[in-house]
Amino acid sequence: MTNKVLLLFAHPSQDRSEANAPLFSIAQQMPNITAVDLYREYPALHIDIEREQQRLREHQVILFMFPLYWYSTPAILKEWQDLVLEYGFAYGKDGTALHGKTFLCALTAGGSCDAYRKGGYNNFSLRELLRPLEQTAILTGMHYLPPFALFGSRKAVDEGRLAEHEDEWRRLLNALIDGSLDLARAAECEKLSGEIAALVR
Amino acid sequence: MTTYFIQAFIYLCAAVIAVPLAKRLGLGSVLGYLIAGVVIGPVTNLVGHETGTIQHFAEFGVVMMLFLVGLELEPKSLWAMRQRLLGLGGLQVSITVVLAAGIALLFGLSPMMSLAVGLIFSLSSTAIVLQTFNEKGLTKTDGGRAAFSVLLFQDIAVIPMLALIPLLAMPELVQHGHDIAHADAHHGDTHGHHEELSLVAGLPGWLQAIITISAIAAVVAGGHFLSRPLLRYVASSGLREIFTTTALMLVIGIAALMSLVGLSPALGTFLAGVVLATSEFRHELESDIEPFKGILLGLFFITVGAGIRFDILSDNLGLILGLTLGLIILKATVLFILAIIFNVRSSDRWLLTLSLAQAGEFGFVLISFSVQNNVLPVELSQVLAMVVAISMFLTPGLFICFEKFIVPRFEAQENAKEDDIDDRGTVIIAGIGRVGQIINRMLVANGIRTIVLDNQVGQVDVMRSINVKSYFGDASRPDLLHTAGIEEAKLLVIAIDDRVRSVELAHHVRKTFPYISILARAYDRGHSYELRNAGADVIISETYFSAVELGRQSLVEMGMHPFKAEQLKHYFVDTEHAHDETLYESWRDMEEANNFTGHYRDLFMQLEDLLRKAMSKDRSDGHSLSERGWTPPPKNYADSLESDK
Numbered sequence: 001m002t003n004k005v006l007l008l009f010a011h012p013s014q015d016r017s018e019a020n021a022p023l024f025s026i027a028q029q030m031p032n033i034t035a036v037d038l039y040r041e042y043p044a045l046h047i048d049i050e051r052e053q054q055r056l057r058e059h060q061v062i063l064f065m066f067p068l069y070w071y072s073t074p075a076i077l078k079e080w081q082d083l084v085l086e087y088g089f090a091y092g093k094d095g096t097a098l099h100g101k102t103f104l105c106a107l108t109a110g111g112s113c114d115a116y117r118k119g120g121y122n123n124f125s126l127r128e129l130l131r132p133l134e135q136t137a138i139l140t141g142m143h144y145l146p147p148f149a150l151f152g153s154r155k156a157v158d159e160g161r162l163a164e165h166e167d168e169w170r171r172l173l174n175a176l177i178d179g180s181l182d183l184a185r186a187a188e189c190e191k192l193s194g195e196i197a198a199l200v201r
Numbered sequence: 202m203t204t205y206f207i208q209a210f211i212y213l214c215a216a217v218i219a220v221p222l223a224k225r226l227g228l229g230s231v232l233g234y235l236i237a238g239v240v241i242g243p244v245t246n247l248v249g250h251e252t253g254t255i256q257h258f259a260e261f262g263v264v265m266m267l268f269l270v271g272l273e274l275e276p277k278s279l280w281a282m283r284q285r286l287l288g289l290g291g292l293q294v295s296i297t298v299v300l301a302a303g304i305a306l307l308f309g310l311s312p313m314m315s316l317a318v319g320l321i322f323s324l325s326s327t328a329i330v331l332q333t334f335n336e337k338g339l340t341k342t343d344g345g346r347a348a349f350s351v352l353l354f355q356d357i358a359v360i361p362m363l364a365l366i367p368l369l370a371m372p373e374l375v376q377h378g379h380d381i382a383h384a385d386a387h388h389g390d391t392h393g394h395h396e397e398l399s400l401v402a403g404l405p406g407w408l409q410a411i412i413t414i415s416a417i418a419a420v421v422a423g424g425h426f427l428s429r430p431l432l433r434y435v436a437s438s439g440l441r442e443i444f445t446t447t448a449l450m451l452v453i454g455i456a457a458l459m460s461l462v463g464l465s466p467a468l469g470t471f472l473a474g475v476v477l478a479t480s481e482f483r484h485e486l487e488s489d490i491e492p493f494k495g496i497l498l499g500l501f502f503i504t505v506g507a508g509i510r511f512d513i514l515s516d517n518l519g520l521i522l523g524l525t526l527g528l529i530i531l532k533a534t535v536l537f538i539l540a541i542i543f544n545v546r547s548s549d550r551w552l553l554t555l556s557l558a559q560a561g562e563f564g565f566v567l568i569s570f571s572v573q574n575n576v577l578p579v580e581l582s583q584v585l586a587m588v589v590a591i592s593m594f595l596t597p598g599l600f601i602c603f604e605k606f607i608v609p610r611f612e613a614q615e616n617a618k619e620d621d622i623d624d625r626g627t628v629i630i631a632g633i634g635r636v637g638q639i640i641n642r643m644l645v646a647n648g649i650r651t652i653v654l655d656n657q658v659g660q661v662d663v664m665r666s667i668n669v670k671s672y673f674g675d676a677s678r679p680d681l682l683h684t685a686g687i688e689e690a691k692l693l694v695i696a697i698d699d700r701v702r703s704v705e706l707a708h709h710v711r712k713t714f715p716y717i718s719i720l721a722r723a724y725d726r727g728h729s730y731e732l733r734n735a736g737a738d739v740i741i742s743e744t745y746f747s748a749v750e751l752g753r754q755s756l757v758e759m760g761m762h763p764f765k766a767e768q769l770k771h772y773f774v775d776t777e778h779a780h781d782e783t784l785y786e787s788w789r790d791m792e793e794a795n796n797f798t799g800h801y802r803d804l805f806m807q808l809e810d811l812l813r814k815a816m817s818k819d820r821s822d823g824h825s826l827s828e829r830g831w832t833p834p835p836k837n838y839a840d841s842l843e844s845d846k
Contacts (some may be wrong), residue, residue, distance in 0.1 A: 046771050049829055087834035092841065139842075 001179050003102075005033045006059035010066040010077040012039050018157045019108045019150055020067055023169055027065075030170075032177045034059060038076045045079050052084040053097065061102045061176050062142065064133070067153070068109045071122075071129045081136065090140045099141035102176070102183065104192070105130060106169070108153035116151070127190050143183055148172055148192040168196050175200045211248055212255075215241045216499055229336055231329050232597035234499050238506020248507055256504035260562060261456070262497025263328050265490050267356065267467040268452050270331065270349070271474020272483050273340075279475055282350050289347060289543050290354020293557070296535050297323040304531070310581075313369040317576045320362050321568055321585060322528055326561030327352045327467075328498055329596050333556070337600065338688075344552030347545050351536075351557055356467050359563050366567065367574045400461045409463075416462040420455055420469055424476030432482045436658045436673055448489040481661045484654065484672045488680035501562065509590050513583050521584060525591045529599075533558040548603075548611035555599040555607075559592040627652055627690045631676030631706060632697035633664050636722050636743060640694055641669060652685045656697075677702040679709055687714060695721040695737070704731045711736025730788045749774060768830060 007027050011020050014037075028035040034055065042048075056062065066073050088095050107126075115122045116129070127134070127146050137144040148169070156162045172192065175181035186192060186199050215237035223233025241247040302319030306312065330348060331340075339345040401409040428451065435447045452470050459469030477483060514521060533554045540550040568586050571577040577585070628644055630637050633655040644651050653671035655661050664671040674681045676697060687693065693710055695703045707719055721737040723729035729740045749770055756766040 047830075083830050086829075086832070087838060092834055092838050 002032055003060040003177050003179055004058065005061040005063055005173065005176055006055055007033055007035045007063045007065055008038055008077065008080065009036060010038045010064070010074045010080075012074055012076070014039075017067075019153045019162060019165075020065070022162065023106070023150075023166065024065065026166060026169060027173060030173055030177075033173065038080065042076065045076055047076075047080055047083050049083050049086070052080065053086075053089055056084070056101075057097055059101070061104075062098075063104055063106060063176075065106045066108075068107050068126075072132070085136070085140060096141065101142045102145060103133075103137040103142040104145035104148065105133060106148040106172075108150045108156075110154055111151065113151040125190055143187065145183070145186050146189050146191050150193065165193070168193060171196050171200065208248060208251065211241055212500060212503055216503060220499070227601070229333055229597045229600060230499075231332055231336075231502055232594075234502030235506040235594050235597070238503035239509055240506075241503070242507025243509050243511045252504045252507045256501060256508065256565070259497050259501035259504055260566075261466075262494050262499075262501050263562065264456050264466045264470050265452055265494035266328065266331055266498060268470035268474040269487055269490060269494060271471040271476075272478050272487050274475055275478045276475055282346065285347055285350040285543060286354055289539055290351045290358075292539055292542075293351050293535060294323045294355060294358050296539075297532055300531055300535065301528070304527070314577055314581070317366060317369055317567070317571045318585065320366070321564045321571070321589070322532070322560050324355045324359065324561045324563045324567070325352060325532070325557040326559050326593050326596065327356060328501060328562055329559065329593055330556050332498055333597065333600050337604070339552060342549055342552065343545060344549030344556070347540070347543065347549070347553045348556050351553075353471070355561075355563070356465060356471075359566070360463075360465050360468070362567060363570060366571050366576055369571075369576045370574050398461065399463060401463050413462045413464060416458055416464065417469075417472065420458070420473050421476055424473045428477060429480060429482070432480070432486075432673075433658050433662075436482070436485075441675075444485065445489045448486050449493065452490060481658075481665055481671060481673045484681055484684045485674040487684040488674070488678065491680060491684065505562070505590055505593055509587065509594075510583070513587055514591075517584055517587075521587045521591065524584070524588045525595070528560060528588060528592055529558045529595065548607050551607040552603055555603050556596075558599060559596045560589040561593065564589040627686060628692040628694060629654065629676075629682070629685055629687060629690045630694045630696060631655075631703075632695065632722075633660055633669070633671050634696065634698060637694070637696035638664075638669075640696060645669075652690075654681065654685060675702075677706040677709075679713070682710070687717065690717060692718050692720060695719065695732075700724050700728050700731075704728075704735045707732050707737045708735035726784075727788070730785055730792075733785060734789065734792075 007024075009020070009024050009027075011017055011024075014021055024035065024037070027033050036055070064073060064077055066077055069075075072078070085091070085098075086095075087093075089097050109116070109126065111120075111122055114120050116124065116126045118124070122129070126149055130147055134144045150156055150162075150165050152159075152161075156165065172181070175196065180201050181196075182199050182201050186195075189195050189199075192199070216234060219237035219240065220230050220233035223236065224230055242252065298316070298319035300319075301322040302312075302315040305315035305318040310318065330352060334340045334345050334348070340349075401412055404412070432444075432447065435444050451473065455469045455473050456466035459466045477486060480486075536557055537550065537554040540553045545553055565586060568577070568582050568589070572579055572582045627650045630641050630644075630651055630653045633641065633653045637653065637655070641651050641653055651670075653664065653669065654674050654676040655664075655671060656673070656675040658673055661671045661673045672685070674685075676682065676685075676695075677699075682693075687710065693706075695706055697703050697706070703721060707721055710717060710719055718739070719737040720739045721729075721732045721741075723732055723740050723742045725742060725744075729742050732740050752773070753766045753770040756769060757763050761769075
């Protein structure tokens with residue numbers, strides 16, 4: 001079975017991106033992935049609701065990809081949620097369009113992994129901070145997977161950590177497409193990054 | 202008169218048949234002209250002795266070409282190449298003279314004759330080389346620039362050479378020379394400088410020097426201070442042919458002045474070109490002179506082909522071919538070594554080596570001048586002229602070698618170096634009124650090179666006064682677009698007021714350059730459809746967005762929340778956009794149905810009607826886009842979520 005992945009990429013300053021840009025370009029070159037650069041398609045944040053809903057219907061895996069801004073998504077992805085996840089489409093009466101799909105986030109975070117925990121300076125784990133998205137997935141009937149994250153992203157290239165992350169990114173995307181990712185076990189994790197090898201059947 | 206017509210027809214006809222054919226076969230236009238010349242000359246004998254006269258006349262094409270080259274070269278860049286001009290050019294000429302003369306000595310020629318041969322062979326063909334560079338887009342490569350500096354030095358060096366040759370006269374040839382002077386086919390064009398009209402003949406040396414220097418000063422100062430008011434005055438008259446006439450007058454006038462004081466006309470017009478290179482009229486001058494130059498140079502190449510004498514060639518076949526080959530190898534070797542010394546790298550080194558390995562048109566001049574001054578005997582001169590002609594004939598072949606064998610070898614290496622800011626390509630902006638100005642400022646502020654064209658001198662003046670590089674000229678003329686570099690441009694922005702012209706421009710550019718993007722400013726809806734029909738990629742109506750913006754502001758003034766008004770504005774734009782295709786189609790159908798009447802008012806009313814219907818339909822559906830975003834869910838929606846739990 002082949003899943004189609006809808007990757008919604010939100011990055012407002014791609015010319016300065018060191019990690020997201022190469023990761024996005026990897027996804028762009030893979031078959032069965034619709035890689036959407038939201039800021040390119042809607043530079044004035046004027047989102048075409050009909051078109052975005054149609055895209056959602058055509059894919060089985062929905063993936064948000066973004067740099068973490070103030071413990072949340074960049075503005076366009078919030079705008080996208082507010083506009084596209086309509087009553088009667090994503091939730092409420094007859095709002096079943098997303099039922100049974102898989103939802104996850106792939107993000108880059110400036111802080112180190114240690115910062116995202118109780119006692120670290122960010123106090124909460126990444127999964128905890130992304131609870132609003134997790135609950136959105138639950139309410140719209142999607143299977144939520146924990147985030148696939150690159151920590152310390154500002155120094156990842158300098159420290160030579162990006163290549164390894166890229167390899168894992170490729171494996172994750174392939175596993176999502178061919179359905180070989182163990183969704184039940186994946187859903188239990190705090191994060192997907194670093195765990196992919198163990199989660200692929 | 203009839204004979205002239207017939208001859209002119211033969212020359213033109215030969216060019217028309219041979220040149221496109223040669224171009225199609227990948228041989229380049231120069232070889233096409235040369236072959237055309239051979240066919241009408243020695244092969245079929247359609248043309249005869251007038252070839253020499255025509256050649257002399259056609260050499261004026263070289264003068265025009267140097268004017269154009271000068272236009273491309275700002276004084277700054279000329280100064281920057283002084284080292285190569287003197288070093289590379291000087292060494293090339295002097296080393297080649299010494300080596301060629303040495304070899305001539307070994308052949309048993311007298312020292313004086315050998316020196317003359319050396320001088321003749323040291324020169325290369327400015328005409329062939331620059332024409333080919335242009336055609337193949339090699340002018341701006343490092344090799345192209347280096348070759349150009351050598352050619353420029355050679356053109357300057359011709360003048361002292363012409364002065365030197367009479368001093369080499371052989372006493373035993375003097376008497377003989379007088380006898381044959383009348384029989385010489387080239388007689389008409391080869392009378393020496395002392396016989397020509399001259400300002401400096403017979404004057405003492407210091408006075409000659411003063412006159413010469415003041416002539417150059419006059420060209421530079423005149424070009425700088427007088428040409429602009431003159432050209433502006435002529436341009437504001439709006440008569441195209443008078444502008445062309447002025448351009449021709451300038452070039453011919455300078456050539457005449459230079460000849461009068463015994464300088465090279467090519468050098469004079471080159472200087473004038475450099476002086477005018479920063480002027481706003483540069484592109485217009487270029488496109489006016491270009492066709493004349495093209496025809497004259499073509500004619501010149503034909504005469505070279507026609508001048509090949511099969512009888513002399515077959516009598517001395519081995520000698521001539523051997524000498525030609527030897528000459529090419531000798532010149533190429535000298536150039537290759539100099540290229541290494543002057544740090545010309547990779548494929549550019551080979552370009553310099555192969556492009557200048559021939560002898561040139563000035564060689565013919567020096568040969569006939571030498572014969573006239575009894576430096577060389579006629580028999581030898583004929584052999585030498587054949588060597589010069591055949592080496593020129595082989596040059597296009599060397600260029601093909603360069604393209605086929607040298608470039609591929611270096612391509613892989615050079616690809617890695619690309620990704621420069623310069624490689625972004627340029628944007629041509631046609632029209633620098635209110636619209637063009639803003640576009641230009643945005644692009645320039647972001648480091649994108651633009652070339653701005655406008656056909657109103659006043660506008661160009663204003664732009665220049667605030668340091669915006671702009672050029673005078675009618676952008677809807679194909680030749681002007683060519684000189685502005687449309688072949689290399691990525692974008693053309695059409696921002697001219699004239700509706701008809703902007704559509705013509707879009708149409709022409711789309712047809713000729715399918716891959717360039719065309720962005721256009723439209724006057725109104727009908728105009729935007731015409732532009733779209735003509736092939737523009739992006740069309741923005743000039744008043745559209747300001748009108749929509751005013752509409753939004755009006756809604757706010759009427760008490761609507763600004764954000765809601767903004768949404769309604771988007772809704773309006775989106776609805777129109779959604780019906781663009783239908784409206785365009787119906788416009789096109791009507792356009793085809795009655796081609797001549799073009800009742801824009803009726804048409805426009807009809808389109809508006811269509812639009813109104815489309816918008817009201819959406820509204821009554823309750824599915825309008827504006828209502829859609831941020832529509833709250835039904836009031837009791839939370840209850841059902843509660844009960845699902």
